[in-house]
Amino acid sequence: MxxxxxxxxxxxxxxxxxxxxxxxxxxxxxxxxxxxxxxxxxxxxxxxxxxxxxxxxxxxxxxxxxxxxxxxxxxxxxxxxxxxxxxxxxxxxxxxxxILSSNNLDKLCQKFTEQEAERQWEQKKRFCCMVVSNPGAKKRIEFFQNLNNLKKVDSGGGTLNNIGGRISNKLEFISKYKFVLAFENESFPGYLTEKLVDGILAGGIPVYWGDPLVGNVFNVERFIHYRPGENEEDIFATIFNMEKDKEKYMEILRKPVFRNNTIPDVLxxxxxxxxxxxxxxxxxxxxxxxxxxxxxxxxxxxxxxxxxxxxxxxxxxxxxxxxxxxxxxx
Structure with a gap:
């Protein structure tokens, strides 16, 4: 040998x-x-x-x-x-x-049954959360503060922490919430990090802002997409309407994660x-x-x-x- x-x-x-x-x-x-x-x-x-x-x-x-x-x-x-x-x-x-380092591709591709989607709805008693450490991401900070003024958003990271201390397990924490703020530090074509993926893996609905080409990879019907130039108040309205609409929430959870249900080559x-x-x-x-x-x-x-x-x-x-x-x- x-x-x-x-x-x-x-x-x-x-x-x-x-x-x-x-x-x-x-x-x-x-x-x-x-x-x-x-x-x-x-x-x-x-x-x-x-x-x-x-x-x-x-x-x-x-x-x-x-x-x-x-x-x-x-x-x-x-x-x-x-x-x-x-x-x-x-x-x-x-x-x-x-995704590859955590061996979560299979989990990410699993489609919720109607019963599983309903279970997620019932288990997620809390409204919305954010876990970030970079205090310099202006777009994210402003969105958090404006939404938080309307209804409390729990921040469990090092930035704008309002729950009494930093959380130790991100996925465990965000899995308790119906919505997760998944804003990149910056917006640039192709710059797509873990934030959207973590929100989906936690079984909730991410609110995503960042990569303008995100729809080339991920199915934009599986999350709330805050597109460039879109009105912030419209995003707030979408969140609050979905918070009350069980059937719509479950419908989004059951959408495929990737565009055309196709795993990208980089995976x-x-x-x-x-x-x-x-x-x-x-x-x-x-x-x-x-x-x-x-x-x-x-x-x-x-x-x-x-x-x-x-x-x-x-x-x-x-x-x-x-x-x-x-x-x-x-």
Missing amino acids: TSSPSLKINFADFWATFDKKNNLFYRILSEKYEVIISEDPDILFYSCYGWEYLKFNCIRIFYTAENKKLDFTAADFGISFEFLDRKNHYRFPFYAYR EIDNLSQFLFYCISESKNRKPVAKTAKKYLHQLNIKKRKLQKKLIFLNRRLNFLQKIKKNFIG
């Missing part, structure tokens, strides 16, 4: 709860390689939550769960939500990562596996971008981004001080 070839990898700048040995990429690579987490890796997977990746000069694979564009002055390969026609890029939005795990194995194979024949002149261009890009963030911060602070001055004088 031949042993699997070894592969040294590492992960940098991922979200706080990311586990280097318990994630989708590690799991896939382990099917073919003896994967070793190393400080001197052959391959580095990195994301957008820090700058640790800069200390690694090996082949880099960028992955983002946020609305952050790929920068090929730093990455040799990329996995993102973007629509890029490049051999060294694989389109894999975060909703797909969430075929073999496609991601093929891309990862391609990256490993190609990495043996190319010089890491971190060892080329592009690294100097990347350093300039970093300085530019940091300056832009600083200017945004200073502008917000100036606006805040001007409001204080206006209120004081007025």
Whole structure:
């Protein structure tokens, strides 16, 4: 029996709860390689939550769960939500990562019977909830506050928490509510995260705002779609009408999750596996971008981004001080 070839990898700048040995990429690579987490890796997977990746000069694979564009002055390969026609890029939005890493595709595709839909209606005694941590998502914050002024919306995350503390299990928490606010941090074509999926998995009706192309993947009849340019009051009316209409609520719960009842290609795990194995194979024949002149261009890009963030911060602070001055004088 031949042993699997070894592969040294590492992960940098991922979200706080990311586990280097318990994630989708590690799991896939382990099917073919003896994967070793190393400080001197052959391959580095990195994301957008820090700058640790800069200390690694090996082949880099960028992955983002946020609305952050790929920068090929730093990455040799990329996995993102973007629509890029490049051999060294694989389109894999975060909703797909969430579904495949949690093995929830079968559950997501299961259609409620009438009895199951009625059970969901009866069990969900609470109105509406939200679980988010980013306080800078203006559209989401305004919608929450305006709806909350009409009827209390329970917020269980770190932002606008009004239930006495952060919840420990998101799906368990939101499964108690008829409606779940599923707003992305930002609206951008293809940027589609876990928020809509979590609301559906919890057996409720998400209120979704974000990706204008969401209907290319998901069945817009399975959730309340707050479309670009739509009136907020109309969405409120839809929510309150549906809250009282048991038959309509159950009808929506029983709709198929995906458009045309067809599972998208990004949820075929073999496609991601093929891309990862391609990256490993190609990495043996190319010089890491971190060892080329592009690294100097990347350093300039970093300085530019940091300056832009600083200017945004200073502008917000100036606006805040001007409001204080206006209120004081007025």
